[in-house]
Amino acid sequence: MANNLLKGKRGIIFGALDENSIAWKTALKVKEEGGSFTLTNAPIAMRLGTINQLAAACGAEVIPADATSEADLNNLFSKSMEVLGGKLDFVLHSIGMSPNIRKGKEYGDMNYDWYLKTIDISALSFHKVLQTSEKLDAMNEWGSVVALSYIAAQRAYPDYTDMAQAKAMLESIARSYGQRYGSMKKVRVNTISQSPTKTTAGTGISGFDVFFDFAQMMSPLGNATAEDCASYCVAMFSDYTRMVTMQNLMHDGGFSASGITKELVERLSK
Numbered sequence: 001m002a003n004n005l006l007k008g009k010r011g012i013i014f015g016a017l018d019e020n021s022i023a024w025k026t027a028l029k030v031k032e033e034g035g036s037f038t039l040t041n042a043p044i045a046m047r048l049g050t051i052n053q054l055a056a057a058c059g060a061e062v063i064p065a066d067a068t069s070e071a072d073l074n075n076l077f078s079k080s081m082e083v084l085g086g087k088l089d090f091v092l093h094s095i096g097m098s099p100n101i102r103k104g105k106e107y108g109d110m111n112y113d114w115y116l117k118t119i120d121i122s123a124l125s126f127h128k129v130l131q132t133s134e135k136l137d138a139m140n141e142w143g144s145v146v147a148l149s150y151i152a153a154q155r156a157y158p159d160y161t162d163m164a165q166a167k168a169m170l171e172s173i174a175r176s177y178g179q180r181y182g183s184m185k186k187v188r189v190n191t192i193s194q195s196p197t198k199t200t201a202g203t204g205i206s207g208f209d210v211f212f213d214f215a216q217m218m219s220p221l222g223n224a225t226a227e228d229c230a231s232y233c234v235a236m237f238s239d240y241t242r243m244v245t246m247q248n249l250m251h252d253g254g255f256s257a258s259g260i261t262k263e264l265v266e267r268l269s270k
């Protein structure tokens with residue numbers, strides 16, 4: 001059901017690791033809607049993942065960048081404008097990583113070097129992306145920048161540990177930078193708070209299957225899939241959402257507004 005919603009628009013898509021990645025599905029959908037873009041990921045992820053297959057399918061160039069490195073981001077934005085032939089209209093920040101979660105650390109036993117790394121990769125990198133883009137004057141007016149968040153920014157989840165703080169900061173950066181970039185250049189900045197999704201980052205969290213099933217039962221529409229999220233990103237990059245900025249947009253099938261659902265009541269009263 002492609003509608004050429006992004007015809008003539010250029011952008012950068014961060015975070016496609018493999019075909020399960022939300023960024024991977026978004027790249028395919030953006031392509032389908034007529035947008036052109038460069039793809040990027042951390043050099044190590046490019047070796048572990050399959051981004052080159054996606055690049056071939058989309059006719060996109062891959063420009064490696066560690067999103068915590070200002071030098072890499074500078075190179076990425078400059079090269080992307082060169083390759084795509086002009087300033088950008090959209091950016092997807094689809095990046096998250098916690099060494100503490102990877103190593104199975106409890107919230108009462110955090111390694112603080114890793115904690116800082118979690119914040120740097122999963123939140124501060126968003127500020128670096130925005131600041132690099134502003135300094136290079138890389139975005140066109142009415143451009144749209146989106147980062148992906150999770151409801152653990154607002155509610156406590158035992159195994160999400162330091163990523164909860166990273167997501168809270170990510171959403172805060174969207175508000176602060178959205179205010180600045182909007183008044184300066186009419187660039188929009190938002191976060192999309194996505195349902196639990198079966199990807200490398202998602203399933204790396206212990207207990208993932210349980211909170212995936214719980215969210216499924218607590219959401220009148222069910223969990224939003226990675227494809228659904230890709231469609232929402234396209235909508236956010238399109239001109240149909242021009243006045244939406246500085247928001248954390250819940251994309252969760254109704255989970256965040258549900259107290260309890262009939263399905264859960266029936267299940268628990270058995």
Ligand SMILES: NC(=O)c1ccc[n+]([C@@H]2O[C@H](COP(=O)([O-])OP(=O)(O)OC[C@H]3O[C@@H](n4cnc5c(N)ncnc54)[C@H](O)[C@@H]3O)[C@@H](O)[C@H]2O)c1
Binds near residue numbers: 150194201
């Ligand atoms: N999967 C879920 O349940 C879920 C739910 C809500 C939000 N999200 C968010 O969606 C985003 C995408 O995650 P995903 O679920 O598609 O998983 P994913 O593992 O496919 O994507 C995470 C990406 O982050 C990249 N990354 C890690 N360190 C990086 C660095 N230093 N520089 C550049 N890139 C780096 C990884 O290489 C990977 O491509 C993340 O922000 C994640 O927190 C995921």
